[in-house]
Amino acid sequence: MAAEKSGERTPTIKDVAKAAGVSQATVSYVLNNLNKVTPEVDAHVRRVARELGYSRNRAARALKTGRNNVIGCIMPSLLSPVFPEIAQAVQQRAEEHGFATFVIDSGLQTATREAEAIRMLADHGVDGAIAVLASPRAASDRRALPLVVIDQPMDGMDSVYADHRGGGRLLADYAIGLGHRRIGLLSGLQSLYSSRERHEGFIEAAQGRLDIVWDIEVPLVPSLPSDAFDALGRRDVSLVVCVNDLIAMTALSALRQMRIRVPEDMSVMGFDDMQWSGWPLLNLTTVRQPLGQLGRDAVDLLVRRLDAPDAEISNITLPVSLVERGSTQTQAKGEESRSA
Amino acid sequence: MAAEKSGERTPTIKDVAKAAGVSQATVSYVLNNLNKVTPEVDAHVRRVARELGYSRNRAARALKTGRNNVIGCIMPSLLSPVFPEIAQAVQQRAEEHGFATFVIDSGLQTATREAEAIRMLADHGVDGAIAVLASPRAASDRRALPLVVIDQPMDGMDSVYADHRGGGRLLADYAIGLGHRRIGLLSGLQSLYSSRERHEGFIEAAQGRLDIVWDIEVPLVPSLPSDAFDALGRRDVSLVVCVNDLIAMTALSALRQMRIRVPEDMSVMGFDDMQWSGWPLLNLTTVRQPLGQLGRDAVDLLVRRLDAPDAEISNITLPVSLVERGSTQTQAKGEESRSA
């Protein structure tokens, strides 16, 4: 009757110790796999712990060890399909390392929002984080939260990113191979490293071999600005190169709206190879960057840094490849579109 | 020289207390806004804390209070566009309440994976969670992790969901209003409450007024099974009703592949109104469920439950509405498609 300390509380290590007739320390040793106890005692303790439904108190554990076994994953948006693909890979790999993953949507408003996300993660005791950042300076704010940056290099920090520049070159080479000459470019914000690199790689390889009729900077929002729309409507190019698949998608949308057929009237290329790009509705020729690999390598790097805070900084560059699909076709000589 | 206890550690409440010349308790009172100290001391302590760059240790706090100010958000997938929309709303609302959000991708393999996610969240000390669950029994596993379920009612649990059945009726009514008669149905897994309800609502309202020529169950994976593909190719219906926008998207893809024009040759309707459905490329007529509202209401419910664990259980049903877009058109009498 006297409901003492055993009132339907969740059991602590002390309860397990008492029930098993050993000390708290022994239970702790068993549960941390430190191989300090006799096999029989080990088995016994485990059994008792299971019977009581014991599970370690994360907070106490974190308090003592300074480790929470949680990592953060900061993404500029969950609404674009690209980032969830990375986030999913991060989560899976992290779980393999025994870490849970805390996904945060930093909301693509640069700088302060990102710094806030990092601070918030740090406050909540994550051990480290993986981030796709729009503003480099956000990272420097928080002291000593181990961070691995995805999609761009950053001084003093581990990073993993695709060979954006090489991808840009691939796009140009492929366009040339198909016989195109007059090209339209929908590039992303030049303040973003990845957009800039892709753009420069393309320009570099196109040099003297492709006419870039127009080159329009498109913001991150998923709708085409009117000047881009107008440019597409002029039909003065045979191929539109988009700096990412999301933009390519809006371009395809716009073209469809204007009843310009793809690829018969105009070819379209993207960059990323997000999962939907392969669907028949889009069927987009694009440069594939290994999104999953990006996430997995980032986790491996982060875990390594947690184990060895003073290890040398690594920057991993991953190769990209061209994926041929139905949104492009060859352009016979002399068949070039002209401006009206 | 003698690097004592002040070696470049992150400062604790003790450091702040010493620097401010007060006790730990006073600092704690100040930082928890308990109004127990004089304004001067209050200001002084805050200033010192800011100067030292002090931030509370989450683990210790959680250990003492049993609260972490973190909630979980379990989604079956981050790759489908619907769930990120909900997750984003959850996160924003949670932040307004002072909670951080821990998004977890439970990976749509039913049951065990979901139970694991819940257990994991509990282990990591979240205060509660919001979940879209495929398997109802996952919820009952974990004892006493406050849970708000989205998308379906569940006994003994707070929940928020759209009026799926009413939405199904809306679809039927609209189809009838457009003059369609011969209908194809792409329904979702009948094991899911939402799919089932939408399906039943549609059938109910279609009764005697629409001919359901075929009715095919499509799994969650984003590709159309071959029987569905074949059915579309038979062209024996004038309208295809899909149980969600993702399926509608695959249907649009398939139709395009078969050069069946939408809406001229066949109309298509969806359900959800995910963000992309409005884009010109899809331009999908659909039933809108208020995804953001779903998330926000769920958070409000969860916070209320945390404050008052014994409050009465609420089940909130949100209204849906039809959004007319370009994937549907009227069907003149006698113009019905026939089976070959």
Place this chain on the structure above:
DNA sequence: GCGCCTCATTTAAACGTGTAAATGAAGAGT
């Protein structure tokens, strides 16, 4: 002028865990 109440502040005891150091029993070597 003395006791009493008020209220800002401090003292000190938890919270549940990890782990260094202490304990002590058993076996080996002389």
Place this chain on the structure above:
DNA sequence: ACTCTTCATTTACACGTTTAAATGAGGCGC
């Protein structure tokens, strides 16, 4: 038979916080 080593187990303290209870300094009424 006695000491020394080994090693499984326990004791006991620390982690950084919250918070109930103790402290003590003024201010007030008698």
